[in-house]
Every structure is written in C-alpha cells, then in structure tokens.
Amino acid sequence: MTKLTLSAVLLLSLTLIGCGSDAEDSNPAQNAQFSGWGGGGFGGDRVTSVETEPVTRQSISEQVKSFGTIKAQDVVAINPQVSNRIVKLYADLGDTVRQGQILAKIYDPTFKDQLQQAKAQLEQSKVAIERDSTQFARQQRLLESNAISQAEFDNAFATYRNSVSQYQSAVASVTQAQENFNNTEVRSPVHGVVISRTGAEGDIASAGQTLFEVANLVGYETRIYLPVQDWKAVKIGQEVNLRVSNEKESSAKGVVSRKSPQLDATTGLGEVVITLTEIGPNIYPGVLTENVISIVTKDRAIVIPRSAMVEKVETIVEPESNTIQLQRTYSVFVSQGDSVAQLRTLELGIEQGDRIEILSGLNPRDNIIVTGQQSLQDRGSIRVASGSDFQSPQQQRVAGDNQAGNGQNRQARQGGGRPGQGGNPFQNMSDEDQAKMRQRLQNMSQEDRRAYMDSLRTANASGN
Incomplete structure (x- = not known):
C-alpha cells in the first residue's frame, strides 16, 4: 500500500512538472513577464532585458563654461566740469547721440x-x-x-x-x-547710446559727479572670472559660444580677446574678456549669457553617453597617514552575440555635457548596453530588447488592456495552449497582491512554483 502511494505521488509530481513546462513553452511572452522573479522562467541563469547602441566616432570638445553680462566695449562717463544748476536736458535714456552733441545746459x-x-x-x-x-x-x-x-x-x-x-x-x-x-554746455565726447542719466532739470550739477553714461557703438564684450585651472587653460583667440539663459541654441559668437596676467588676491579668480564677433537678435547690454569656451576639439573620437557607464567606488585606507581615499573605476558592458554581456574597463578622456570620450576599452562598432546595465554581471545572460519592453508597469497595463480582447479571440481560434489553461493568473490582481505573490514565489522551489502556477491557472480558467 505504501509503495502504491509513493508511486502515485511520484507520477503526479512528474505530471505537474511536465504540464508546467508545456505551459511555459506555450506562452513565452508570459514567461518573459515573470522572468524577473526567478530569472529565466523560474530557474537557471537570470536573463536580463537590455538595450544596446553601436559605438561611433564623433566630434567632442573640452569646454570651459561661465556666466557673464553683456556690455558695450567702451562706456564713457560724462561728468560736468563746473558746478551749478541744470537748466535744460537735451538727451534721455536710450537716445542715440553724436560726438559733440549738447546733452545738458548749466546756468x-x-x-x-x-x-x-x-x-x-x-x-x-x-x-x-x-x-x-x-x-x-x-x-x-x-x-x-x-x-x-x-x-x-x-x-x-x-x-x-x-x-x-x-x-x-x-x-x-x-x-x-x-x-x-x-x-556750461555738457557735450557727448563719443557717438553712442545714452545708457544712464542721473540728473534732472533743476538739480545742482557737481563737478566730478556722473551725469550721463554713453555706450560707444563699437561692439560688445563680456567679462568672466574663472578658477585657476580653467583660467590657465584659456588662451587668447579661442572661440566662444554665448547662449542666453532662455534659449537652447547659441545666441552669439565671440573670441577671447584679453586675459588678466594675474589672479585676484581676494577671490582667487582670473579675469577673461570675450569680444563678440557675431550678435543675435536677443543680445543687448545687460543680458546674462552662458559663455562656452572650446579648449580642445577632437573630430574623430570614440564617444559614448555617460549614462551607459558603470561606476565602481572602492575605499582605500592609507595606514601610514590614517586617511581614507576613494578610488573610482569606470566600465561599460558590451553585448556579444546579443546574448552575453562582457564587462570592459575604460580609460576616460574629455567630457562634454553628458558625452564622454573613451581613450581605451572600446572599439568602433562595439554594441554597448545603455539600458539595464546596472544589474548586470560580467558574462551575464542578456536579451536585447526594443524600447517598448522598458515601459512602465502603467504603460504596459494600458497596452495590455487595449490588446486583451484581440488576444483572447486569437487564443480561442488557435486553441489557446493546453486545455484548461487560464492565461495569465495575475491579470486580475492588484499591484499589492502581485507584489505579495512575487515574494511568495521567490521562496518556493522550482517544482513548487510550477505546481502552484498550474493550480492558479486551473482556478482562473474555472472562474472564467
């Protein structure tokens, strides 16, 4: 009797395992959905879905960025040479004046x-x-x-x-x-635009007190102040792109025209003067711009997005000095045959925004993994997927709802897998219930998972 019972249990277990394998093979999309719980369909090596992109050669520049205010190259302060009451003003803010034109009359x-x-x-x-x-x-x-x-x-x-x-x-x-x-006749010494006026008719004009400021119409410039490393890298004649803060593209172009020979003793910053050579419609005196100076440009460099890299930080303790130092290494995963991820250690070059130059570790036409690489290990199994496989759960649920009716009709016409199969046993569960179920499945053995999944499918089919 005991032998008969053991034989029956063994036969039942083999039947459940076989049925579980049939169910998984008949619905690969469903198995992919739950591959993240057990890795590779509840057993074996974990297969990670990733996105890749080929390595290409691009142009990249090492840049220095700083903000400065646009102003006229020459701003002339006009001070009365005699003191007395102002009886008449002939110019106001924004007026264009000629050289020698009377701006004010003093008693x-x-x-x-x-x-x-x-x-x-x-x-x-x-x-x-x-x-x-x-x-x-x-x-x-x-x-x-x-x-x-x-x-x-x-x-x-x-x-x-x-x-x-x-x-x-x-x-x-x-x-x-x-x-x-x-x-007693205050005249403009230059041809330009009045950008400031401090007096009014009836005021007392004092010798040495600025009454007008006139911007000489010979061009614009901006002055920036850089830390010592950037200041040392900047050279006279380097090209500069200027961008107004609310614009995406460059608003003007210029060149480094002058550079202070020393650093400011108080701030430790070095002054750099940029002369504008091309001016856009939104460039005015007083406008704040971001100034991007191109230090070095490489035309055919291997460039990858910074987000594709994996950073490893190691803590090193120096016993002699009793100090702690952080050692950083950077690597990237390369897809081999769209099935295996190989870890490559990188030597980095210059950076430009979110792009970075690779000096060694990659070759052109290598396919690097740009999505899903954070959870990978060297020689790990991967599946190259399209962007739709990386949608959020809400997006996937909406897409699944839109296709549910067509999928059920198609399954009815084609037989829909093995008899009695209830489709996705979790499709009617809430997110919280699915999370609990996911935790429960992770604690089960492979045989228990398959048996439990079959029972859920059978119950789901009976309920429908």
Whole structure:
C-alpha cells in the first residue's frame, strides 16, 4: 500500500512538472513577464532585458563654461566740469547721440561775468605792458649816454618784467574763464547710446559727479572670472559660444580677446574678456549669457553617453597617514552575440555635457548596453530588447488592456495552449497582491512554483 502511494505521488509530481513546462513553452511572452522573479522562467541563469547602441566616432570638445553680462566695449562717463544748476536736458535714456552733441545746459551767467572780467583784466595788462616797455626802452638809451645811473635802469627793467608777467596771467585767466563758460554746455565726447542719466532739470550739477553714461557703438564684450585651472587653460583667440539663459541654441559668437596676467588676491579668480564677433537678435547690454569656451576639439573620437557607464567606488585606507581615499573605476558592458554581456574597463578622456570620450576599452562598432546595465554581471545572460519592453508597469497595463480582447479571440481560434489553461493568473490582481505573490514565489522551489502556477491557472480558467 505504501509503495502504491509513493508511486502515485511520484507520477503526479512528474505530471505537474511536465504540464508546467508545456505551459511555459506555450506562452513565452508570459514567461518573459515573470522572468524577473526567478530569472529565466523560474530557474537557471537570470536573463536580463537590455538595450544596446553601436559605438561611433564623433566630434567632442573640452569646454570651459561661465556666466557673464553683456556690455558695450567702451562706456564713457560724462561728468560736468563746473558746478551749478541744470537748466535744460537735451538727451534721455536710450537716445542715440553724436560726438559733440549738447546733452545738458548749466546756468551760465556767473561764468559769463567771470569771462568778461578776465577779458577786461587782459586789456589792462596790455596797456601796462605797452607803457612799461616804452619806458624801459627810453631808460636803456639814457643809460647808454650815461644820463642815468644803473639803479634807475634796473628799476625800469623790473617794472617792465612785472608788466609782462601780469599780461601772461591775464591771458591764462581768460582761457580758464572761457573754458568754464564753454563747460556750461555738457557735450557727448563719443557717438553712442545714452545708457544712464542721473540728473534732472533743476538739480545742482557737481563737478566730478556722473551725469550721463554713453555706450560707444563699437561692439560688445563680456567679462568672466574663472578658477585657476580653467583660467590657465584659456588662451587668447579661442572661440566662444554665448547662449542666453532662455534659449537652447547659441545666441552669439565671440573670441577671447584679453586675459588678466594675474589672479585676484581676494577671490582667487582670473579675469577673461570675450569680444563678440557675431550678435543675435536677443543680445543687448545687460543680458546674462552662458559663455562656452572650446579648449580642445577632437573630430574623430570614440564617444559614448555617460549614462551607459558603470561606476565602481572602492575605499582605500592609507595606514601610514590614517586617511581614507576613494578610488573610482569606470566600465561599460558590451553585448556579444546579443546574448552575453562582457564587462570592459575604460580609460576616460574629455567630457562634454553628458558625452564622454573613451581613450581605451572600446572599439568602433562595439554594441554597448545603455539600458539595464546596472544589474548586470560580467558574462551575464542578456536579451536585447526594443524600447517598448522598458515601459512602465502603467504603460504596459494600458497596452495590455487595449490588446486583451484581440488576444483572447486569437487564443480561442488557435486553441489557446493546453486545455484548461487560464492565461495569465495575475491579470486580475492588484499591484499589492502581485507584489505579495512575487515574494511568495521567490521562496518556493522550482517544482513548487510550477505546481502552484498550474493550480492558479486551473482556478482562473474555472472562474472564467
């Protein structure tokens, strides 16, 4: 009786295993859905679905990026040379002015009176010098005839020299008075655009206080400040692409025109001046731009996306210094025959955005794994899939619902697998129930999984 019972149990187990194999073979899509739970259909090596892309040669540049503000190359500060009340303004913010154009008028009667007084003193000096020069000539003739003493002649000569000095002083006074009077008209020294005005009619204009700022219309530039490593790498003549913050493409182009020979003692930054050579429609004085300086460009470099790399960080303890250091290595998985993932250690070159140059470790036309590589191991089994296999569970569920009716009709016409099979036993479960079921299956042996799956399919078919 015991032998008969054991034989019956053994026969039942072999039947369940066989049925489980038939069910899995008849529905490979379903097996792929649950391959993540046990790996490879509840047994054997784990097969990971991945995406690949070929390695190509591309152009890549090492770049230095920094932000700066666009401004005119030359901004002229116009300060009144005399102090008094402003009686008239002839230019305002944004006006284009010519060289020599009057921008403001300062109250001038006082300066006009000073000019007239200086001119009157000049006339008096002319009369005095004519009188004293005549007297000096007369005394010189009398001295030659011994009619006067040397002392009398010296007095005449001193008087004449004093008259000459007073005349020269009067000439200088007239020049200064004329200059002050002319400066009551504030004029632009350059052709440009008024970008600032600080005074108004009725205000007191003070000498040395800026009244206008005029941007000279000769071009634009921007100044950036770089840390020492980037500052050392930048050279005069290198090309620069400028991008306004709200634009995707470059808004202007320029070149490095000047570079400070020293670092700022306070900030430790080096100044670099960029002169714009091509200006887009959105470039104005005061606009903040990102400046991208191309340091080195390689035209045919092996380039991969940074996201495809696998980074390994090792902690190294230095016993002598009792310090901890982090050692980083980078690698990538290469697909071999679309079935095996091979790990390659990489030597990295220059970086540009999310792209990075590979100096060694890859060859052109290698197929690198770009999705699904984080869970791989060297020589692991893979299945190259398309992008649709990496949809989120919600996207897959919507796609499955749209195709459910057609799939059931097609299964009815074709026989739908072995008799009594209920399709996907988890299709009516919630996400929480599926998670619990997934945990339960992971703790089962291979035989128990197959038996349990068959029982669920049978129950599902009976319920339908």
